Amino acid sequence: GENVEQHPSTLSVQEGDSAVIKCTYSDSASNYFPWYKQELGKRPQLIIDIRSNVGEKKDQRIAVTLNKTAKHFSLHITETQPEDSAVYFCAENGGTSYGKLTFGQGTILTVHP
Amino acid sequence: DADVTQTPRNRITKTGKRIMLECSQTKGHDRMYWYRQDPGLGLRLIYYSFDVKDINKGEISDGYSVSRQAQAKFSLSLESAIPNQTALYFCATSGGGAYEQYFGPGTRLTVT
Numbered sequence: 001g002e003n004v005e006q007h008p009s010t011l012s013v014q015e016g017d018s019a020v021i022k023c024t025y026s027d028s029a030s031n032y033f034p035w036y037k038q039e040l041g042k043r044p045q046l047i048i049d050i051r052s053n054v055g056e057k058k059d060q061r062i063a064v065t066l067n068k069t070a071k072h073f074s075l076h077i078t079e080t081q082p083e084d085s086a087v088y089f090c091a092e093n094g095g096t097s098y099g100k101l102t103f104g105q106g107t108i109l110t111v112h113p
Numbered sequence: 114d115a116d117v118t119q120t121p122r123n124r125i126t127k128t129g130k131r132i133m134l135e136c137s138q139t140k141g142h143d144r145m146y147w148y149r150q151d152p153g154l155g156l157r158l159i160y161y162s163f164d165v166k167d168i169n170k171g172e173i174s175d176g177y178s179v180s181r182q183a184q185a186k187f188s189l190s191l192e193s194a195i196p197n198q199t200a201l202y203f204c205a206t207s208g209g210g211a212y213e214q215y216f217g218p219g220t221r222l223t224v225t
Contacts, residue, residue, distance in 0.1 A: 006155070009153070032212045034212070034213065034214075042218075043203065043216040043217060043219055044156065044216050045216070046213050046214070049212070049213065089155055089156065093212065100146065100169075101158070101214065102158070102172075103148075103155040103156040105153060105155045106153070106155050
């Protein structure tokens with residue numbers, strides 16, 4: 001069974017501020033948690049992912065944290081820039097190997113200059 | 114990513130018509146997926162295929178069918194299109210030991 005709740009649905013920040021998007025999941029077998037960014041009119045693209053054997057992963061201005069006990073994971077973007085404006089999706093694999101992903105509903109992030 | 118292509122990119126069709134959306138990839142991946150995107154609902158899985166002989170239903174397969182003609186090609190069909198199938202459709206691939214899925218550019222389908 002797969003269920004992913006993503007919050008907030010919209011997020012507006014000033015350039016330079018931090019942005020945090022949170023997802024909760026229900027399947028305790030889930031072990032892969034990617035985040036995708038979709039710019040307007042474009043395809044979703046992976047920006048960062050985390051496996052269940054680690055609690056945090058960073059890549060320059062973005063980071064993902066995972067709390068397996070509470071079944072939630074979060075995307076953190078620091079020093080936001082206008083080009084970070086996009087729709088962000090979280091996902092989880094329900095423990096399936098290389099398998100199908102269940103996506104959250106998406107967060108529209110707007111970074112104001 | 115030019116390695117995953119979809120045709121057509123846009124299509125307008127009438128209720129009751131049969132329509133096929135095509136996906137091709139040159140990444141050599143064995144796994145392919147079809148998703149539907151609606152505003153506020155994220156990406157929902159319609160069908161997926163782990164190899165040519167393996168087809169699986171996803172979350173919202175009713176009203177859709179698929180064909181995996183070759184490792185590189187995965188087609189989605191709407192046997193009798195209805196207006197609530199108006200959406201943006203994405204094909205995706207993954208392969209080897211990696212979990213990452215690579216998406217095609219999408220097909221915007223409108224059913225009138």
